[in-house]
Amino acid sequence: MTSMQISTTANAAPVDDARLAEILANPGFGVHFTDHMFLVEWTPDAGWHDARIEPYGPLAMDPATAVLHYAQETFEGMKAYRHDDGSVWTFRPEENAARMVRSSQRLAFPELPVAEFVQAVDALVEIDQRWVPDPAGEKSLYLRPFMFASEVFLGVRPAQHVTFMVIASPAGAYFKGGVKPVTLWLTEDYTRAGRGGMGAAKTGGNYASSLVAQQEATAQGCDQVVFLDAQEGKYVEELGGMNLYFVHDDGRIVTPETGTILEGITRASIIELAGKLGHQVEERRFSIDEWRDGVTSGRITEVFACGTAAVVTPVGSLKWDGGEVPAPASTDLTMRVRQALVDVQYGRAEDAFGWMHRIV
Numbered sequence: 001m002t003s004m005q006i007s008t009t010a011n012a013a014p015v016d017d018a019r020l021a022e023i024l025a026n027p028g029f030g031v032h033f034t035d036h037m038f039l040v041e042w043t044p045d046a047g048w049h050d051a052r053i054e055p056y057g058p059l060a061m062d063p064a065t066a067v068l069h070y071a072q073e074t075f076e077g078m079k080a081y082r083h084d085d086g087s088v089w090t091f092r093p094e095e096n097a098a099r100m101v102r103s104s105q106r107l108a109f110p111e112l113p114v115a116e117f118v119q120a121v122d123a124l125v126e127i128d129q130r131w132v133p134d135p136a137g138e139k140s141l142y143l144r145p146f147m148f149a150s151e152v153f154l155g156v157r158p159a160q161h162v163t164f165m166v167i168a169s170p171a172g173a174y175f176k177g178g179v180k181p182v183t184l185w186l187t188e189d190y191t192r193a194g195r196g197g198m199g200a201a202k203t204g205g206n207y208a209s210s211l212v213a214q215q216e217a218t219a220q221g222c223d224q225v226v227f228l229d230a231q232e233g234k235y236v237e238e239l240g241g242m243n244l245y246f247v248h249d250d251g252r253i254v255t256p257e258t259g260t261i262l263e264g265i266t267r268a269s270i271i272e273l274a275g276k277l278g279h280q281v282e283e284r285r286f287s288i289d290e291w292r293d294g295v296t297s298g299r300i301t302e303v304f305a306c307g308t309a310a311v312v313t314p315v316g317s318l319k320w321d322g323g324e325v326p327a328p329a330s331t332d333l334t335m336r337v338r339q340a341l342v343d344v345q346y347g348r349a350e351d352a353f354g355w356m357h358r359i360v
């Protein structure tokens with residue numbers, strides 16, 4: 001298959017301009033959806049087929065649909081950005097596509113080729129382009145590609161009918177009123193990924209398992225939860241929805257190695273960007289003691305978290321049962337990296353790495 005034939009059924013009753021303006025003025029996150037959605041189905045005999053864009057709306061689902069029982073599901077999270085000249089772009093979409101292939105392999109799904117993933121996202125963004133907000137205030141159109149076991153069958157096995165979809169939702173700035181450090185709670189009771197588990201896959205189950213730990217963090221007055229490795233309870237993995245970076249006083253920056261973490265596209269981009277800014281980047285195991293001691297001694301000057309939603313955010317204090325280390329002294333590099341990424345995404349800086357993909 002070179003490229004998919006996509007049939008389109010236009011929404012006969014799209015959201016009117018006045019209502020759309022109201023939504024885009026204050027989109028929030030994940031509450032409003034565009035006029036259309038993309039779907040394509042897979043069966044062993046036909047492969048991927050019946051690619052289509054339809055009016056956005058509920059799916060009729062048999063109660064025995066496999067995903068509802070065994071959670072065979074993968075998803076992605078990415079954004080479309082409007083530039084000042086009105087054009088619309090995504091950021092490294094082929095990386096999201098490649099990650100979905102890796103997630104699909106772990107979840108025993110068929111693979112949706114990278115080109116078709118990108119084609120599907122482009123087609124939806126193009127038809128719903130009026131939903132991409134103006135760039136002021138770091139607004140964007142959040143894109144949610146996802147794949148699920150749509151076979152009606154209660155046997156535990158890889159589904160013989162799979163559906164891939166893309167939906168889109170306008171998103172406001174992650175930080176209202178300026179970037180603010182996130183405070184972290186270190187969970188010692190819960191882990192998100194074990195050896196041989198699904199930690200590197202973007203699949204709903206990982207997020208379901210993080211909820212109780214996030215509840216604990218909230219109860220402790222913290223914004224987000226930090227997970228440690230499952231085997232030794234010693235090495236820093238990541239937050240519930242962001243990767244971590246540790247900046248040292250000699251300019252080195254360290255980020256936990258991959259394997260059990262969700263390998264962020266923001267994380268990968270920062271490795272390249274920080275290298276260009278002259279920083280040595282180390283991907284390695286990083287213990288919780290190294291974190292606590294480094295901040296206390298001042299050898300760690302900044303800690304930041306990164307992901308599509310917030311781009312980059314400074315980390316404030318880290319709390320655990322019985323202790324706390326305060327926020328590191330600085331946020332200089334954090335804010336420089338953040339600005340550099342945001343400027344590329346919104347077309348305000350040269351795209352030196354060729355990361356941006358034009359749709360409209």
Ligand SMILES: Cc1ncc(COP(=O)(O)O)c(C=O)c1O
Binds near residue numbers: 077240241266307
């Ligand atoms: C668990 C987890 N880690 C890290 C990330 C960051 O990944 P990305 O930079 O691709 O958004 C995400 C998603 O946003 C995530 O859900």
